[in-house]
């Protein structure tokens with residue numbers, strides 16, 4: 001297995017290397033990309049009796065799925081209010097329900113297949129960076145009344161009892177949200193897929209896919225897969241093999257670091273094993289792992305910084321601004337990952353042409369949504385459900401070409417400035 005130097009790779013369960021695709025193959029469905037969307041799709045297809053091959057250009061969950069924050073919660077990258085404004089309440093509620101089903105599926109896969117070392121811990125806190133009790137009460141009510149999602153309001157002292165920083169004010173807590181080890185989850189899912197007869201190939205980049213009579217021909221450097229359906233699940237790492245998808249999203253980077261063991265300082269600063277994120281437009285998200293190490297994520301940008309030392313410096317700044325006590329802390333690992341964001345911030349889930357499917361673009365909320373969308377695409381292929389049509393309003397819109405990243409970065413800078421202005425007014 002070849003993975004970037006992440007916390008997850010260093011604590012991954014043992015897994016065999018999968019072969020390179022070097023012989024032509026015929027299957028019912030070929031899936032491009034072994035992230036959480038591709039794996040979830042494959043699992044459901046196999047349950048429905050299909051013959052499936054997954055073709056991965058690197059290793060299983062090498063992309064965002066194996067290097068993310070590990071926070072699993074309902075919702076989409078696009079907010080419930082925006083979805084309601086666009087589609088009306090009923091459709092927004094339906095989408096929210098689907099997102100919750102995604103959370104449940106991850107949980108039940110771990111239990112049902114007894115997936116090892118997923119390190120599931122419950123409890124997610126969203127902590128405000130400035131006082132906004134009234135807005136949080138309103139959000140709590142909306143989420144409960146419209147979407148059936150229960151959140152506890154925590155007062156400033158209660159939030160600061162969990163994360164002892166003067167940067168935080170009121171917050172919302174969910175006991176249903178959980179966090180876990182996403183790479184071990186994906187590796188476990190891959191083993192389960194193989195048990196059900198699925199084929200997985202690594203180090204096999206798909207170069208293109210052509211329609212040939214009534215079959216699709218999916219080509220890698222060494223071999224061709226002939227199939228009735230092909231599903232593109234390449235996420236933010238999609239390339240020219242799927243041009244329509246490539247020009248419909250922006251690859252947006254976000255960064256993570258792992259600190260050295262903090263000893264007693266860890267529990268002095270963070271008293272629960274919850275996941276914590278703040279309410280900024282580009283949130284800080286973090287949690288303790290191995291008892292006393294901080295796994296911290298933040299920032300979003302189209303300029304993907306991959307230099308580990310530079311990443312450590314950038315994120316140390318964020319970390320210390322919340323916990324000044326960590327000024328001298330050693331950063332043991334730092335990495336970046338790419339998420340696919342479409343302009344509408346919703347996934348692209350559609351049958352693009354007969355037998356050619358797209359299931360991608362989950363933004364920063366892909367663990368539950370990649371799971372449910374992969375499953376719905378599989379059910380669409382098998383004709384057992386047409387619920388994937390719920391995503392028909394979110395198509396392959398143009399990503400702005402060369403201007404897309406410029407606009408995205410300017411927007412991010414503007415939103416960051418707005419956050420800073422609001423926070424500047426907060427009492428210290």
Ligand SMILES: Cc1cc2nc3c(=O)[nH]c(=O)nc-3n(C[C@H](O)[C@H](O)[C@H](O)COP(=O)(O)OP(=O)(O)OC[C@H]3O[C@@H](n4cnc5c(N)ncnc54)[C@H](O)[C@@H]3O)c2cc1C
Pocket residue numbers: 032033034035036037038055056057058059060061062063064065066067068069070071072073204205206207233234235236237238239241254255256285297336337338339340359360361362363364365366367368370
């Ligand atoms: C640092 C970080 C933190 C995040 N934190 C969270 C979080 O806490 N909670 C949450 O819900 N979401 C989070 N996300 C988002 C989430 O990880 C993603 O939305 C989700 O994993 C996307 O899954 P995917 O299967 O679509 O894509 P990926 O996981 O990126 O998988 C795509 C796979 O396709 C492969 N591929 C691409 N092109 C080809 C090709 N031509 N041939 C063969 N294979 C190909 C890639 O190698 C890759 O393995 C985070 C993302 C990052 C980067």
